[in-house]
Amino acid sequence: MKYLDEFQNPELARRLLDDIRATVTRPWALMEVCGGQTHTIIRHGIDQLLPEEIELIHGPGCPVCVTPLAVIDKALEIAARPDVIFCSFGDMLRVPGTDRDLFRVRSEGGDVRVVYSPLDALKIAQQNPEREVVFFGIGFETTAPPNAMTVYQARKLGIRNFSMLVSHVRVPPAIEAIMTSPSCRVQAFLAAGHVCSVMGMDEYPELADRFRVPIVVTGFEPLDILEGIRRTVRQLERGEHTVDNAYPRAVRADGNPAARAMLADVFEVTDRSWRGIGTIPASGWRLSERYRDYDAEHRFSVEGIATREPAACRSGEVLQGLIKPHECEAFGTTCTPRNPLGATMVSSEGACAAYFLYRRLGSTPTPLEATPVV
Amino acid sequence: MCLAVPGKVMEIEERDGTRMATVDFGGVVKEVCLEYVPDLAVGEYAIVHVGFALQRLDEESARRTLALFEELGLLQEEFGDPWEAAAGQDGPQAQEARQ
Numbered sequence: 001m002k003y004l005d006e007f008q009n010p011e012l013a014r015r016l017l018d019d020i021r022a023t024v025t026r027p028w029a030l031m032e033v034c035g036g037q038t039h040t041i042i043r044h045g046i047d048q049l050l051p052e053e054i055e056l057i058h059g060p061g062c063p064v065c066v067t068p069l070a071v072i073d074k075a076l077e078i079a080a081r082p083d084v085i086f087c088s089f090g091d092m093l094r095v096p097g098t099d100r101d102l103f104r105v106r107s108e109g110g111d112v113r114v115v116y117s118p119l120d121a122l123k124i125a126q127q128n129p130e131r132e133v134v135f136f137g138i139g140f141e142t143t144a145p146p147n148a149m150t151v152y153q154a155r156k157l158g159i160r161n162f163s164m165l166v167s168h169v170r171v172p173p174a175i176e177a178i179m180t181s182p183s184c185r186v187q188a189f190l191a192a193g194h195v196c197s198v199m200g201m202d203e204y205p206e207l208a209d210r211f212r213v214p215i216v217v218t219g220f221e222p223l224d225i226l227e228g229i230r231r232t233v234r235q236l237e238r239g240e241h242t243v244d245n246a247y248p249r250a251v252r253a254d255g256n257p258a259a260r261a262m263l264a265d266v267f268e269v270t271d272r273s274w275r276g277i278g279t280i281p282a283s284g285w286r287l288s289e290r291y292r293d294y295d296a297e298h299r300f301s302v303e304g305i306a307t308r309e310p311a312a313c314r315s316g317e318v319l320q321g322l323i324k325p326h327e328c329e330a331f332g333t334t335c336t337p338r339n340p341l342g343a344t345m346v347s348s349e350g351a352c353a354a355y356f357l358y359r360r361l362g363s364t365p366t367p368l369e370a371t372p373v374v
Numbered sequence: 375m376c377l378a379v380p381g382k383v384m385e386i387e388e389r390d391g392t393r394m395a396t397v398d399f400g401g402v403v404k405e406v407c408l409e410y411v412p413d414l415a416v417g418e419y420a421i422v423h424v425g426f427a428l429q430r431l432d433e434e435s436a437r438r439t440l441a442l443f444e445e446l447g448l449l450q451e452e453f454g455d456p457w458e459a460a461a462g463q464d465g466p467q468a469q470e471a472r473q
């Protein structure tokens with residue numbers, strides 16, 4: 001496919017790798033923020049092609065993985081109501097709640113539907129005026145504008161039987177949380193390209209400066225990842241720490257101003273709990289006061305659910321880059337994509353799922369036709 | 375869930391006051407909302423995520439990036455960078471890595 005294939009060219013990959021090899025002189029630890037990038041790295045074995053001085057630490061940028069258990073449990077409770085049609089992206093079906101998942105709710109009679117776009121959920125609401133239609137609005141800054149537009153449209157068109165269970169998260173506060181953690185080893189970041197397609201780059205210079213880390217906006221194809229690493233290593237070797245854009249074909253300095261304006265109207269910044277990590281101040285969005293009528297948490301009474309994580313799951317440590325997936329005792333034994341203990345084993349953007357798919361089985365990888373987000 | 379892929383705009387129309395397009399992703403065709411990139415024209419490429427165009431894909435920039443990669447090895451061979459060559463010479467690990 002055009003503008004994907006060209007960025008997978010093995011000969012150009014070799015040139016980028018040669019350049020990285022010629023530049024690196026000592027060990028560096030880089031974090032790729034986005035789960036989509038983790039997937040590309042593991043799928044193509046990029047971490048194994050790099051000089052041994054360069055370690056890639058997988059970041060928390062998998063929206064499915066970090067959606068807090070309390071929100072998953074709320075989703076499950078709402079989805080089980082007989083008056084509700086619950087719409088979600090497909091990745092959420094197998095994410096374990098305290099005692100079940102959306103897949104189970106559906107098999108027990110819940111009307112759970114997978115949609116490609118949040119606008120599809122709005123259409124379902126228009127077609128089923130006697131039912132309550134709830135969309136599960138999760139994701140990073142990339143997914144927030146489509147969800148914001150959908151709520152905006154619902155209000156504009158007066159579609160009263162539509163609401164959204166919102167659990168959006170933002171990258172910059174997560175970078176701050178990682179850098180201020182006492183166990184932090186990260187010396188540079190590959191920032192998430194599509195987040196920056198929306199938000200631009202102006203949130204990052206302050207972080208690069210304060211923590212003295214290079215932040216390189218990076219795309220999702222193999223050559224994009226290698227170019228992000230190449231530019232990062234160059235900065236590290238020179239002792240620099242600036243914000244650089246290695247994905248200019250999709251990222252402008254000011255991002256997408258129309259999308260940013262919509263985000264500012266529909267959402268407001270809030271503290272957010274990240275599954276396996278904990279609460280990060282100002283790291284999320286919720287619907288703003290003006291759109292509160294469309295907030296599923298407001299519409300349905302779903303408070304006071306007791307949540308419980310499986311004790312064996314170490315996905316929190318994986319998400320913080322403290323361990324690699326295969327260092328967890330449950331990995332590939334009691335925890336597999338079919339029977340996941342944690343969300344990192346569910347999503348194609350989860351580090352555990354990527355390791356399981358491309359390392360452990362050793363068979364033909366599942367083809368991935370597209371580049372995930374954040 | 376979260377896929378953002380480049381697609382080519384084939385047709386544009388207003389529907390219920392919303393700017394929508396038919397977008398081709400290498401043979402798979404989807405309806406895409408253009409409200410966030412309203413000046414996209416037929417024939418242009420966009421980065422599309424969950425049914426929304428989020429950014430125009432700058433074809434000129436894509437070409438420049440690929441051209442830069444093409445030149446990488448050549449420039450290295452032609453001119454090299456003395457500073458980097460010197461920096462690359464210290465440390466046995468770095469030398470091993472180059473071999």
